[in-house]
Amino acid sequence: MITVANVILIHPENRSILLGWKKTGFGQSKLITIGGKAQPGETLQDAAARELFEETGIKVDPSQLHSVGHIAFFFTGKPESNLSVHLFTAFHWEGEARETAEINPVWFAMDQLPLEDMWPDARHWLVYILQGKSIQAQFTYDASGENLHTFTVTINPNGITKNTAF
Secondary structure, three states: EEEEEEEEEEOOOOOEEEEEEEOEEEEOOOOOEEEOOOOOOOHHHHHHHHHHHHHHHOEEOOOHHEEEEEEEEEEEHHHHHHHHEEEEEEOEEEOOOOOOOOOEEEEOOOOOHHHEEOOHHHHHHHHHHHHHOEEEEEEEEEOOOOOOOEEEEEEEOOOEEEEEEE
């Protein structure tokens, strides 16, 4: 499983979050949370901060990242693509978002998220993060890698579990 660390920057004054249009590779043309693979010997917080800087030019102190969840992604027929994604939020950073070769970062109002442009799983967990909750989730995509097959989301601390198979 590939270990990934993603950051959701939350602008508290104007209630917006930073997402990015993926320009290359896995997830190309989708709107995503920003992050990437952790390097050997790197903490998850360090990986998240490094990836955020590489992909947007924004600097965040790894000690200012708040762990808000974990998602395991499984891709039927493509086990080499399975992901273990660690989610962090940040409310303080330095710099302005800039486009890079991999990401075109865009701020979105929290109440106007274009979920239809994101991976299908985002509608099942992102809102809880934005409500200040943490999550543990598992999503399985079908053989095409585009269609969500099954999922489980546990929202903490309320202990609510949402399951579905379709």
